[in-house]
Amino acid sequence: MKLNNNFFYTLRENAKDEDSISSNLLVRSGMIKKIASGVYIFMPLGYKVLKNIEKIIREEMNKTGALELYMSNILPTEVFEKSGRLNSFGSSLFKLNDRFDKKYVLGPTHEEFFAMASSMYVKSYKDLPFSLYQFQNKFRDEARPRYGLIRVREFIMKDAYSFDADLEGLDRSYQKMFDAYKASFDRMGIDYKIVKADTGAMGGLLSEEFQAISDIGEDILVLCDSCSFASNIEVSECVVEEVVNNEEPLEKELIETKNAKTIEEVSVFLNEDKSKFVKTLIYDVDGKPHACLVRGDDEVNETKLRKLLNANEVTLASNEVVESVTNAKVGFAGPIELNIPVIVDKRITTMTNFVVGANKTDYHYKNVNLKDFNHDFISDIRNIKEGDICPQCGGKIYFKKGIEIGNTFKLGTKYTEALNVNYLDKNNVLHPVVMGSYGIGLGRCMAALVEQNNDEKGVIWPLEIAPYKVGIVLINSGDEKQVEVAEKIYNNLQKIGIECLLDNRDERAGVKFNDMDLIGIPIRITVGNRIKDGLVEAKLRNSDTIRDIEVNNIIEYIKDVIEKDE
């Protein structure tokens, strides 16, 4: 593309309604534009980046043998009723009615419809396995869109689905997709980790997430310093450390702790470390109050709680519920003589003579032990912490933050059973088809790449992602010789299929250099006054070195740089 008289703009200042490096750089480089909370336009330049990401994924998908198709966005609600996901998606579904008042949703994901599509073909075990995929917009009414393209309400996802006769087949299909994902993210140049994760609203047997490492990531990745353990904190198992404890259990004792409500306050009040306390949190579990006990410096893991109780929804109870259950103001809840189910974190079994709330305003009990109260469950319900023991090898745990860019699920037969997608085996017996589902968020990949690759001047795109691989800066668009050489390089690159920008605007050199840097063009060719000596300059975005290159060799040089990258 030639920039003169063409749709190209950049902004000098950050946008006031953007909150991350990537969203600001993408807006400033003229690639995206927000039009509503969590809704973006992809401008021509940004759309090219998106298409490059799409191309990589499509190529890797096709290598697995999966076939591409295209679904609708407007999906009949009744199908989600059948699969039971109308509830599990809840308020994050965009809903609409047609003129006859028939109900639809804007597709949040397409498991049900791929299951339906597959049933057109599958009749026998001989028809399996196969995989289908699409690139499609997904709609999710996020409570709080954030960080530009990272948490949005409409986004493009590549979603793939595998169909197999049994779990062994699923394992093979899953592995193929898994490898294709690794290949895709490697080609994109994203720094990522793969972690075990919760299956959430998808359901199923296994979920693994591909997480781009970034400080603005919203997921906490639990990693081990001495083995390959990697898990999302929501499912990361905690090991109870052996504690040598010779303390004799004492008799419990009621003590006044006036105005000390939080663990922090009580700990200061009694001059005891937070790890001597057990906090009692009242949770609303599908509408019923439950008490959860964890050590004072631990946090309850709601995913574990939900699984333990086989619940749909787990939230902290409201103040009113807490007060009616404990007969005390919020801050004094304790397990003793409490008439609701009590769930105790495993770690508490190693504690002696701890402090708990007394279910009486302004009072706590000290010297409390497990025998002093009823409990219904003892289980791992806390979040793992940095420095904890690795559940796999005993090493030390550390955290990183991640942006979830991809997710793979072994679904099993949840959807095929709900929608009657069956096949006949050799013995003429009917079985539900076994599914896997696999998603990649394209916009998130784009944002994660910018978060990971930028400097004070702008974006630094990897070659395969950049909207244009080469940018020619024509210093003086009034100089005939310079124009001639720049045009020639441009035309020759076009001929061999290397996409290229030619900045032939009537602007000062500084503007052109800054714009090339801002939009992150990997290879910059400057055609300026050195043309007298038959030279142009080449500079790579990720390096400070400027090379003089003979005009006749410049195409070869560019080809070399691109080949070396591959």
Place this chain on the structure above:
RNA sequence: CGGGAAGUGGCUCAACUUGGUAGAGCACCUGGUUUGGGACCAGGUGGUUGCAGGUUCAAAUCCUGUCUUCCCGACCA
């Protein structure tokens, strides 16, 4: 959904406290001087101040409502 902040040319902001013709920088147009890292001078275009009501001789400014955006939290495949 709870708490907080903010909406003023295409972009970033000022004027609001204390009501009195809406202003700057960037961008854009014209002319000139410049021309290798976001030039300078001169002149210009562009705004019913988010929307609706109210108070007032007079509202960007005060009041009420409403919408939108952002932040913290809740929620989140």
